[in-house]
Every structure is written in C-alpha cells, then in structure tokens.
Amino acid sequence: MKAISVVVVSAALAGGGMIASDAIGQAKVPAKPVPEPAAPAESLNPAKPVRFTPPAADSIPNDDFGKMVRKGEQIFVNTQVHAKKYVGNSLNCVNCHLDAGRKANASPLWGAYVAYPAYRSKNKHVNTFAERLQGCFRFSMNGKAPPTGDETLVALETYAYWLSTGAPVREKVEGRGYPTLAKPAATPDYARGQKIYAQSCALCHGANGEGQMSAGRTAFPPLWGPKSFNWGAGMHDIKNAAAFIKANMPLGLGGTLSDQEAWDVATFMDSQERPQDPRFSGSVAETRKKYHDEPSSMYGMTVNGHVLGGR
Amino acid sequence: MNRRFNVPVVSLASTACLLLAGIDLPAFAQSSAQGSTIAAKGTAAGAIACVTCHGAKGEGNAAAGFPRLAGMSAAYLTEQLENFAGGKRQNPVMAPIAKQLTEGERKAVAAYYGSLGAAPGLASDSDASLKRSDNGAWLAMRGRWEDNLPACVQCHGAAGAGVGAAFPALAGQSSAYIAAQLHAFKNGTRPGGPLNLMKVVASKLSDAEMSAVADHFGRVGAAPAASTAGTTAAKGAK
Numbered sequence: 265m266k267a268i269s270v271v272v273v274s275a276a277l278a279g280g281g282m283i284a285s286d287a288i289g290q291a292k293v294p295a296k297p298v299p300e301p302a303a304p305a306e307s308l309n310p311a312k313p314v315r316f317t318p319p320a321a322d323s324i325p326n327d328d329f330g331k332m333v334r335k336g337e338q339i340f341v342n343t344q345v346h347a348k349k350y351v352g353n354s355l356n357c358v359n360c361h362l363d364a365g366r367k368a369n370a371s372p373l374w375g376a377y378v379a380y381p382a383y384r385s386k387n388k389h390v391n392t393f394a395e396r397l398q399g400c401f402r403f404s405m406n407g408k409a410p411p412t413g414d415e416t417l418v419a420l421e422t423y424a425y426w427l428s429t430g431a432p433v434r435e436k437v438e439g440r441g442y443p444t445l446a447k448p449a450a451t452p453d454y455a456r457g458q459k460i461y462a463q464s465c466a467l468c469h470g471a472n473g474e475g476q477m478s479a480g481r482t483a484f485p486p487l488w489g490p491k492s493f494n495w496g497a498g499m500h501d502i503k504n505a506a507a508f509i510k511a512n513m514p515l516g517l518g519g520t521l522s523d524q525e526a527w528d529v530a531t532f533m534d535s536q537e538r539p540q541d542p543r544f545s546g547s548v549a550e551t552r553k554k555y556h557d558e559p560s561s562m563y564g565m566t567v568n569g570h571v572l573g574g575r
Numbered sequence: 576m577n578r579r580f581n582v583p584v585v586s587l588a589s590t591a592c593l594l595l596a597g598i599d600l601p602a603f604a605q606s607s608a609q610g611s612t613i614a615a616k617g618t619a620a621g622a623i624a625c626v627t628c629h630g631a632k633g634e635g636n637a638a639a640g641f642p643r644l645a646g647m648s649a650a651y652l653t654e655q656l657e658n659f660a661g662g663k664r665q666n667p668v669m670a671p672i673a674k675q676l677t678e679g680e681r682k683a684v685a686a687y688y689g690s691l692g693a694a695p696g697l698a699s700d701s702d703a704s705l706k707r708s709d710n711g712a713w714l715a716m717r718g719r720w721e722d723n724l725p726a727c728v729q730c731h732g733a734a735g736a737g738v739g740a741a742f743p744a745l746a747g748q749s750s751a752y753i754a755a756q757l758h759a760f761k762n763g764t765r766p767g768g769p770l771n772l773m774k775v776v777a778s779k780l781s782d783a784e785m786s787a788v789a790d791h792f793g794r795v796g797a798a799p800a801a802s803t804a805g806t807t808a809a810k811g812a813k
Contacts, residue, residue, distance in 0.1 A: 320707070321707070321717065322706070322707035362720060363717070363718070363720035364717070366720065367720045451579065451580065451581050452579075452580045452581065453580075453581040454580070454581055454582040454583055455581070455583065464770065467741055467769050467770065468730070468738075468741075476738050476739050477738075478731075478732025478733065478734065478736050478737060478738040479696045479732055479733065479734040479736040481732070481733045481734070483729075483730070483732050483733070483738040483742075484738065502580060514770055514772075515725050515729060515730070516723055516724065516725040516772065516775060516776065517770065517772070517775065518723060531580045531581070531582065535580075535582045559579035559580065560579070560580070562580070562582070565582070566584055567582045567583065567584065568583055568584075569584070
C-alpha cells in the first residue's frame with residue numbers, strides 16, 4: 265500500500281496520460297495489481313514541491329524567438345484554426361489547460377515542460393516533451409500526431425519552454441497537473457452524477473455533452489460523442505476527470521463541487537460513448553485488457569446496455 | 576468489474592429522448608407577428624411601444640444605455656421580461672412596462688426581437704494584437720485567472736456573439752448598458768444568472784475595471800452596420 269500512497273504528480277497534458285494524482289482508486293482495489301503511477305513521478309525528485317509563477321502573459325519577447333512563442337500560444341488557444349490538419353474533434357488545447365496553459369492545477373504547460381523526458385507506462389519508453397505533445401493530438405484531439413520536427417510541435421514546445429522560464433527542472437512544481445482528489449465517501453455513482461451534470465454542467469456543455477458553438481467557434485467543448493476526446497485520452501479516466509472537475513469546474517467556480525460530486529459527475533461523463541481508441545486492436549475486450557485494465561476506465565464496460573468503445 | 580463505480584447496466588434509453596421538443600413553427604410565426612405589433616405600437620393595456628427606447632429595429636440606444644434587443648435569444652429576452660415583471664430584476668423604467676404585458680405578450684415580443692438580425696461579432700483573432708495596457712480588452716479576452724476570473728468571451732463566445740439561450744451577446748451592446756449591468760449583478764439588483772455566475776464575476780471587478788471592459792465591448796458595438804449583412808441574412812432566414 266505504501267507505493268500507492270505516494271503522491272503521483274500529473275503527466276501534465278490532458279491528453280493521453282494518467283494525469284491526476286490519485287491514490288484512491290488504487291487503494292480501494294488491493295486485490296488488483298496496482299496501476300502504475302503516472303510516469304513522471306518515477307523520474308522526479310521527490311523533494312517538497314517548489315512554487316513557480318510563469319512570466320507575465322504580455323512579456324513575450326519581440327524577436328524571432330518571441331514570434332515562435334506567440335505562434336505556439338495561438339495554436340494553443342485556437343487549435344481548430346492554427347493546427348487544423350492535426351485535429352479531429354472540436355477541442356482546443358485551452359479547453360482543459362485553462363488560461364492559455366498558464367493556470368496552476370489545470371495541467372499548466374510550465375509544469376509539464378520541466379518533467380520531460382520521462383518514462384511513461386502508457387507506452388513503456390522514455391518520452392520527450394515533443395512526443396508527449398504528439399500524444400495530445402492523437403488522443404485528446406482525436407487527430408493525427410504532427411510529424412517530429414513539424415512547426416506545430418516546435419511552436420508549442422517553444423511556448424511551453426518560455427512559460428517555464430525560471431522553473432526548476434525535474435522537481436515537483438506546485439500546481440502541476442491537478443491536485444490530488446480525496447477518496448470519495450461513497451462509491452462514485454452514475455445516477456447521482458447525471459443529476460449533478462444536469463444542475464451544474466449542461467448549461468454550458470449541453471444536455472447531451474455535445475458542447476456549444478458561437479459564431480462558428482467552439483465556445484464550450486463537447487465532453488463526449490464524436491466531437492470530443494477519444495478513449496485513449498487521459499481525461500477518459502474517471503480519476504483524472506474527477507480531479508480536473510474538482511479543481512476547475514464549473515468554469516470560474518472551481519472548488520465549489522464536493523469531492524463526492526466531482527467523482528460522481530466524472531463517472532457519468534466518462535460512462536458515455538466517444539471516439540475509438542486509436543490503438544484499437546479489433547477487439548474491445550482485448551483493447552481493454554491491453555490499455556484500459558483499471559477500474560477507473562469504463563472502456564469495454566457495459567453501460568445502459570451498451571458496450572463502451574464497441575460501436 | 577467490481578462495483579468501484581456505480582453505473583447502470585440496465586437500459587435507460589428513454590432518458591435522453593425527447594429533450595428537445597420541436598418548436599411549433601406556425602405558433603412561433605404568429606407570436607412573432609404579434610410581438611412586432613407590440614414593439615411598434617405598444618398595447619391597449621398601456622405598455623408603450625418598445626421602439627420608443629430600443630430603436631426602430633431593436634438596435635438599442637447607446638447614449639441612453641437602452642440595450643440592443645435584436646438578435647438576442649427569445650428565451651433570454653423572455654426570462655428578462657419575467658424578471659422585470661416579477662421584481663427580480665430591478666429597473667424603474669422596464670419594471671412597469673413588463674408588468675403591463677401579459678405572459679403571452681412578453682413571449683411574443685421576445686420572439687419578435689429574437690427573429691431580428693444579431694450584431695456583428697468581434698474579429699475573431701483579435702487576441703494577436705491584444706495589449707496588456709488595454710485592461711478592458713485584456714479582461715474581455717483573457718480574464719484574470721490568478722483570481723479565478725474567466726475572460727468574458729469564454730462564456731459569451733470568442734466573438735462576443737453570445738452562446739445559446741443562457742449567455743447573451745455582448746457585441747452590439749453599448750458601454751453604458753454593459754457597465755450598468757455589471758453593477759447590477761454586483762449589487763444584486765439583477766439576478767446573478769445561471770449558477771449565479773455573473774454575480775461571482777462582477778464581484779471580482781472594480782468600478783474602473785467594469786468601465787474598461789464595458790468600453791471594450793462598446794467600441795465593438797459601434798462597428799459599422801454594413802458588416803452585419805452575413806449575420807443578418809442568416810438570422811433572418813430562419
């Protein structure tokens with residue numbers, strides 16, 4: 265049990281990884297093999313977290329380096345336009361990484377940047393930051409990974425690097441990923457989550473999780489369905505979603521839902537259909553066993569008579 | 576899988592059905608036509624014509640701070656009229672007028688204004704030229720997240736064109752009107768809206784910040800009407 269009580273610092277970007285720290289889901293299932301912690305924890309110095317504030321948003325240098333920083337920032341906030349060919353859904357990076365990737369506890373880019381290269385259990389090798397970004401496009405954006413060296417990756421990496429000015433490398437940085445969410449008092453429940461969704465989430469994300477558009481642009485991101493992140497994205501994992509929701513939702517009212525409510529509504533959200541995991545082997549059961557064999561993933565489970573991932 | 580997460584395994588297929596009842600188009604048209612008459616002439620019960628203050632085409636009166644109504648969602652306008660009539664939204668001019676309208680008339684006039692063309696939105700990538708020194712524009716486009724304050728456009732749309740029935744357009748409203756509403760949200764003379772979001776937001780703004788952010792949208796609202804053509808045509812077609 266000791267191993268799982270270690271605070272797992274997030275894998276940073278909302279796509280592709282086990283993002284939030286969580287000892288709960290694991291602690292409740294001692295019979296199961298303990299899921300591997302998010303990879304960066306393995307390579308990070310376990311010392312006390314360090315505080316960090318990124319440079320002011322308006323202090324991007326006015327030179328050729330700054331131009332690339334700015335390009336990265338624009339891709340980040342308007343991915344639909346500036347990285348269109350690599351995106352397969354309606355999302356923009358900034359939908360989860362709030363305040364243009366600056367906000368603490370919403371998987372800020374400055375927290376992620378200094379944690380790579382890192383070994384990730386997701387793909388069982390040491391990933392560079394650029395490869396991590398490719399994972400975001402493949403899973404969270406349900407699109408195509410930009411090829412190595414592509415300007416999209418260069419720009420995003422440059423923006424993340426600039427945001428990390430002065431951040432300690434390979435240390436735990438406060439505000440990285442999402443804060444650890446306490447164990448729910450009651451087993452997370454779909455029906456309770458559905459009620460919370462209707463009360464607190466549907467206003468923006470729509471009655472069926474479809475999100476809302478304004479003047480042709482995504483105003484509120486779809487949470488499930490064909491225009492949302494796919495089954496390979498970190499956010500499909502209930503413990504990650506619960507941690508994100510608790511810290512950041514509803515927008516501007518982060519921290520107002522109880523821990524229990526966050527677990528419940530995350531369970532509801534992540535029990536809906538969404539685009540197939542791009543690593544799909546042809547068999548849902550086999551894909552679950554290979555990539556989703558943990559209780560906080562609903563992939564391959566039957567909900568409302570439907571096998572998730574199986575359509 | 577064990578019951579780590581309680582999810583229904585029996586079908587609840589009907590749950591999601593029929594959430595969106597179709598709009599009754601003939602009734603809507605009739606309602607909108609009745610609304611047009613009320614807007615132009617007022618009612619026999621004494622409600623004055625909307626055009627008196629809100630302009631011939633519902634464009635509002637920036638100098639007086641009377642809001643634009645054209646192109647706002649009918650559901651939003653209905654709710655506001657109900658709030659005026661019921662005293663939840665306090666305004667010495669609108670309260671008596673809303674009370675003079677029947678519930679049906681309030682709906683009709685809201686349907687009419689909802690059917691008119693919306694204001695042009697902000698240029699969508701205006702972020703690029705954003706300067707921190709323009710505090711109003713910065714708050715509108717970026718917010719102040721150190722204080723958990725979202726940008727206006729995050730809920731009202733990147734172009735300020737509004738989102739659904741709950742988040743009204745800001746583009747097209749005057750500085751005076753927006754500033755007055757921010758104060759009303761803050762001091763409680765207008766309900767805080769869904770989830771009380773606007774009360775929370777307005778409470779984080781100083782008077783100077785409210786003016787700055789209102790001025791930002793007011794400038795956008797002053798954009799020439801010529802650029803509305805596309806939006807107006809699209810709106811008018813429905």
